[in-house]
Amino acid sequence: MKNNYICPLALGEVARLLAVSTRTINRLIDKGDLSAVRIGSALAVPFDGMPVDLQRCFDFAKPQALLTLHEVAAELGCSPDDVRAKTATGKLASVRIGRSLRWSPIEIKRNAEGGKPA
Known part of the structure; x- marks a missing residue:
């Protein structure tokens, strides 16, 4: 079932949520990794235009x-090297955006509290 109540996000907002630049968002759209819709003269990214692994990273009632x-x-x-090691062994779940790795704050909070990755 499609959720028609979630408004498309402006490119700047998508960039903020994914912790990348708007230029990276434009590159991802050009490559076809993100879908965009034109609203007037501006582009926006609908929630269902994001890859499924990115959709799972967000609580869209209160996106972080x-x-x-x-x-x-x-x-x-811990150190960044420890984070890389935990990610490589599967103890932390990450998402690749372009050439960068990003982590869900929900996942990190769960891990900090002693939970297992989703």
Whole structure:
């Protein structure tokens, strides 16, 4: 069932949520990794235009930006190398956006509380 109540997001908002630049968002749209719709003269990204793995990262009632490597390290109280190692072994679930890895704040909070990755 399609949710018609979720408004498309402006490119700047998508960039903020994915913790990347608007230029990266434009590149992802050009490559076909993100779908966009034209609203007047502006482009916007509908929720269902995002890949499924990105959709799972967000609670769209209260969206929070994905976390960068250093933000995750600070949240978990470890080094960036430890975050990379935990991601490589599957202890932390990450999402690749372009060439960068990002982490869901929901997942990191669960991990910090001693839970397992989703």
